[in-house]
Amino acid sequence: MSEQAIISDDWTKNWQASISVKITAVVMWVIIPFGFIIALFLLNNLQNNLIASVDDDAEILLNSARVLLSENNSYDSPKLIASLERKLNKSVYCKIKFSMPDAKPIEMFANECWEKTDTINKKYFFSTLIDGKPQELALILSYRPIENIMVKHRANIIAIMIIMVMVLGLVLTWVIRLLVLRPLLKMVETTRLISEGNHDLRLELNRHDEFGYLAKFANKMLDQVFEQQKNLKHTNLELMKEVAERNRIALELMASHDQLEKLVEERTADLAVARDDALEANKAKSQLLENMSHEIKQDRND
Amino acid sequence: MTERTFRIFLGAGLFVLLYISALMGRTDLILFYIGLLVFEGITNWRVPKVLTLVMHKFAYNESDMNTQELLTPAAEQAGHFNIPFEAERALRLFTALVLAVPLIFPLELLWIIPWVVASMLLLAGLTNICPLVMIFRRLGFK
Numbered sequence: 204m205s206e207q208a209i210i211s212d213d214w215t216k217n218w219q220a221s222i223s224v225k226i227t228a229v230v231m232w233v234i235i236p237f238g239f240i241i242a243l244f245l246l247n248n249l250q251n252n253l254i255a256s257v258d259d260d261a262e263i264l265l266n267s268a269r270v271l272l273s274e275n276n277s278y279d280s281p282k283l284i285a286s287l288e289r290k291l292n293k294s295v296y297c298k299i300k301f302s303m304p305d306a307k308p309i310e311m312f313a314n315e316c317w318e319k320t321d322t323i324n325k326k327y328f329f330s331t332l333i334d335g336k337p338q339e340l341a342l343i344l345s346y347r348p349i350e351n352i353m354v355k356h357r358a359n360i361i362a363i364m365i366i367m368v369m370v371l372g373l374v375l376t377w378v379i380r381l382l383v384l385r386p387l388l389k390m391v392e393t394t395r396l397i398s399e400g401n402h403d404l405r406l407e408l409n410r411h412d413e414f415g416y417l418a419k420f421a422n423k424m425l426d427q428v429f430e431q432q433k434n435l436k437h438t439n440l441e442l443m444k445e446v447a448e449r450n451r452i453a454l455e456l457m458a459s460h461d462q463l464e465k466l467v468e469e470r471t472a473d474l475a476v477a478r479d480d481a482l483e484a485n486k487a488k489s490q491l492l493e494n495m496s497h498e499i500k501q502d503r504n505d
Numbered sequence: 506m507t508e509r510t511f512r513i514f515l516g517a518g519l520f521v522l523l524y525i526s527a528l529m530g531r532t533d534l535i536l537f538y539i540g541l542l543v544f545e546g547i548t549n550w551r552v553p554k555v556l557t558l559v560m561h562k563f564a565y566n567e568s569d570m571n572t573q574e575l576l577t578p579a580a581e582q583a584g585h586f587n588i589p590f591e592a593e594r595a596l597r598l599f600t601a602l603v604l605a606v607p608l609i610f611p612l613e614l615l616w617i618i619p620w621v622v623a624s625m626l627l628l629a630g631l632t633n634i635c636p637l638v639m640i641f642r643r644l645g646f647k
Binding site: 224225227228229231232235239243350351354355357358361362365368372 | 520523524527528530613616617620621623624625627628631632634636
């Protein structure tokens, strides 16, 4: 179990086993739909702004062209063209075309909008003073369809959103690993060492959270278990001492019994000898008495 | 190659394809992707399956390997399925169908569907948790 847990910590090698990856996966499955909702909201705002910019930017460009023509007093001055190109690049439009009677039209392009690009054109006519003479000018402003512009914006915003979610996922995995997996692995490692016989070890997690409480109560439980084990060992030792004492007494009793048996046997043997002696004496006495009686009887008869 | 690794490639590949399509202003590139998924789903000649088979043939003697066992899903080996159709094939056909929706119904809001599918595939590959395959297996697919 410990080895599996340690391997799971290395989430670059074992994604499925790591609890931090599982938590991150669940969180990211929730975050991604929200990311898309936010992206949709941003894109909707962007589209509305672009639609509004079509008229606003046209007005800005038209006024700028009128003012610049009047100020520069020339139809094709480089300063006028450079100023208008700057304004063009900031606007939703991608092409400006100036035309004046009896003059070559002037065209300005912004990025990604060339002659063949599919565009929508807006044409304006206005008059201004050039070289002190009133001139009639035509201004054609072209922009790419909003849908085409939005496709790019959508791709960029979604790509940014996905990258952000991936980065968030990695950060989240790292944070979960720090907050959850590290104390968990420490507990797994410590319990492994305790199970292998290091009974003095305890879970050292000075945290005021579930892991801290778990470590505290696990330590308390271990103290109680080992205290009970110690008491049991002590009781066992006492019992063993008592058993040894009883065995010793039993042995002594057996020795005394054997000694008594031996004594009884000796006494019995002595008694048997004494009995035999007594019987022999009795027999001798009887023989003596018989002899004496015979002698007396013989003497009397004589 | 595992199904999971291939899902990462499928997701990332769809992202790249969608991004390139957006930059180039083309909508036909995704048809190749849908075609690949439909081909895999119908023929069951899935890229990870074929690659595993090829790699195994190079790595071991043909007589030593049990190719059928190698390529048979765990559920099928255990015999726990009601529908004799692999969940991975069902995933491909379902994904192809979902990707075809914005092409069939030209509603503006449907542009988001391929992007969602790409992110889901990528996430399923990275985390090895694919809810759709889990649902298919729960429904009884192999």
